[in-house]
Amino acid sequence: MSSSLTSAAPSGRILVVDDEPLIAATLAEFLHSEGFQVFTAELPEAALTLAHEQPLDVLICDVQLPGLSGVDLMERLLQIQPSLLAMLITAYGTVETAIQAFQRGAQDYLLKPLRFEEVLRKIRHLIRFRQLMLDNQWLRRELNRSHDPDHMVIGQSPAMRQIAATVRKLAATPATVLIMGESGTGKELIARALHHQSPLRDEKFLAVNCAAIPRDLLENQLFGHRRGAYTGADRDMEGLFLSVGRGTLFLDEVAEMSLGTQAKLLRAIEQKEILPVGAADPVRVEARIVAATNKQLVSEVQEGRFREDLYYRLNVVSLTMPPLRDRREDLPELIDFLLAKQARALGKRRAEIAPDALRALIAAPWKGNVRELENALQRAVILSEKEVISLEDLPPDLVPSQALLPSEKLRDVMLFHERLHIERLLRACPDKKDAARRLGLSLSSLYRKIEELGIHLEDRRASLKETPTTSS
Ligand SMILES: Nc1ncnc2c1ncn2[C@@H]1O[C@H](COP(=O)(O)OP(=O)(O)OP(=O)(O)O)[C@@H](O)[C@H]1O
Numbered sequence: 122m123s124s125s126l127t128s129a130a131p132s133g134r135i136l137v138v139d140d141e142p143l144i145a146a147t148l149a150e151f152l153h154s155e156g157f158q159v160f161t162a163e164l165p166e167a168a169l170t171l172a173h174e175q176p177l178d179v180l181i182c183d184v185q186l187p188g189l190s191g192v193d194l195m196e197r198l199l200q201i202q203p204s205l206l207a208m209l210i211t212a213y214g215t216v217e218t219a220i221q222a223f224q225r226g227a228q229d230y231l232l233k234p235l236r237f238e239e240v241l242r243k244i245r246h247l248i249r250f251r252q253l254m255l256d257n258q259w260l261r262r263e264l265n266r267s268h269d270p271d272h273m274v275i276g277q278s279p280a281m282r283q284i285a286a287t288v289r290k291l292a293a294t295p296a297t298v299l300i301m302g303e304s305g306t307g308k309e310l311i312a313r314a315l316h317h318q319s320p321l322r323d324e325k326f327l328a329v330n331c332a333a334i335p336r337d338l339l340e341n342q343l344f345g346h347r348r349g350a351y352t353g354a355d356r357d358m359e360g361l362f363l364s365v366g367r368g369t370l371f372l373d374e375v376a377e378m379s380l381g382t383q384a385k386l387l388r389a390i391e392q393k394e395i396l397p398v399g400a401a402d403p404v405r406v407e408a409r410i411v412a413a414t415n416k417q418l419v420s421e422v423q424e425g426r427f428r429e430d431l432y433y434r435l436n437v438v439s440l441t442m443p444p445l446r447d448r449r450e451d452l453p454e455l456i457d458f459l460l461a462k463q464a465r466a467l468g469k470r471r472a473e474i475a476p477d478a479l480r481a482l483i484a485a486p487w488k489g490n491v492r493e494l495e496n497a498l499q500r501a502v503i504l505s506e507k508e509v510i511s512l513e514d515l516p517p518d519l520v521p522s523q524a525l526l527p528s529e530k531l532r533d534v535m536l537f538h539e540r541l542h543i544e545r546l547l548r549a550c551p552d553k554k555d556a557a558r559r560l561g562l563s564l565s566s567l568y569r570k571i572e573e574l575g576i577h578l579e580d581r582r583a584s585l586k587e588t589p590t591t592s593s
């Protein structure tokens with residue numbers, strides 16, 4: 122049968138298969154003392170069952186086993202866990218077996234009698250080798266990703282730096298993470314960042330919006346069902362927990378889940394098992410869970426709509442996305458980034474932004490956060506016929522025109538519009554003689570107006586950088 126020795130800080134998970142219990146036990150004991158988590162199995166069946174249940178890094182397997190040869194067993198274990206690093210224990214002189222083992226997927230072999238120091242050296246070498254391969258794959262993908270920066274997290278404000286640092290730390294762990302924050306603050310973006318920075322970045326990332334799927338269907342979508350579980354279930358359905366494998370399952374708007382589904386989710390997180398609808402036995406799951414909500418879960422708990430135990434379990438590791446209005450210093454960079462993203466999507470040249478429009482954007486209330494900013498810019502790029510986005514291209518409800526007006530008095534309003542009009546014309550047409558002609562003024566009258574109205578003729582690029590940041 123199989124058993125496990127758990128170490129406090131495992132540096133690798135090893136399965137030892139040997140039908141001589143003494144060899145298996147002493148090797149396991151030794152590897153455990155070196156900091157590995159070690160499982161042992163005397164029989165092939167026990168090894169296969171274990172491989173279905175536990176993620177493993179290294180297999181050490183005797184060639185001579187009852188029932189199934191070590192090479193055949195290795196092959197079947199590799200089908201279950203293709204990334205397993207396999208080593209076979211062979212008796213001295215059976216070179217042919219060793220060659221055969223390499224051909225069928227072994228990474229190395231060990232000669233009997235075992236020398237533990239050599240076993241250790243080979244294991245460390247293999248684990249290091251695999252890490253290098255993973256790093257290499259990861260670097261290559263990062264290089265590719267740099268051509269597709271749509272998923273970059275922008276923001277150098279202290280709050281966003283803090284988020285980035287936490288994401289880096291959490292990405293290295295399999296911890297369940299709860300992301301809180303108002304709508305549009307970038308919760309999904311952060312969930313993706315957590316996945317892409319994790320060691321399991323090659324696995325799937327699946328997002329489910331719990332608010333968008335009817336409550337009864339959600340449970341089915343998440344946990345799957347067996348054929349015949351109810352009328353219409355004419356075949357097995359896997360469900361997202363299983364199809365995501367060891368990847369990340371992003372549960373968006375988790376507060377919308379029914380209490381029954383919440384109970385099943387808690388079991389999946391705590392026991393790492395689920396019960397598909399109509400199934401007799403539970404199934405092991407390995408998904409990493411990242412949940413998000415824009416609700417105050419504490420009040421949901423108080424109102425009885427959210428399970429308290431699930432809340433505490435999710436809240437062990439949580440992140441709160443700061444609202445955009447609390448980090449206005451990120452706005453110039455975000456606007457720059459989103460305009461570039463927009464241009465890529467539309468295949469157009471990147472739009473510029475007029476200084477007064479930029480100032481208005483920095484001062485806007487941003488109740489809808491980055492999503493609202495992205496929508497406003499999208500609208501502006503489409504509406505603006507020119508390549509420069511001006512104040513009038515911005516959504517009227519966003520730009521508080523009242524606040525920009527000095528007063529309601531007709532003379533003030535007229536001066537205000539006169540100034541706006543001349544500023545805009547001068548921007549589009551920097552040649553003052555030309556501008557004066559189009560305004561129906563003499564050149565000297567135009568200069569007088571510029572003086573009287575306090576119009577600043579600034580270099581747009583320079584002012585973009587120098588615009589002072591406002592706080593709320
Ligand atoms: N820091 C950021 N840098 C770059 N883009 C961002 C940032 N934050 C958000 N975005 C963009 O804004 C949009 C909204 O972000 P996201 O969908 O992650 O927000 P959310 O919090 O999940 O919102 P909702 O609650 O509305 O679902 C996305 O297009 C995202 O790429």
Ligand SMILES: [Mg+2]
Nearest residue numbers: 305308309373
């Ligand atoms: Mg979202």
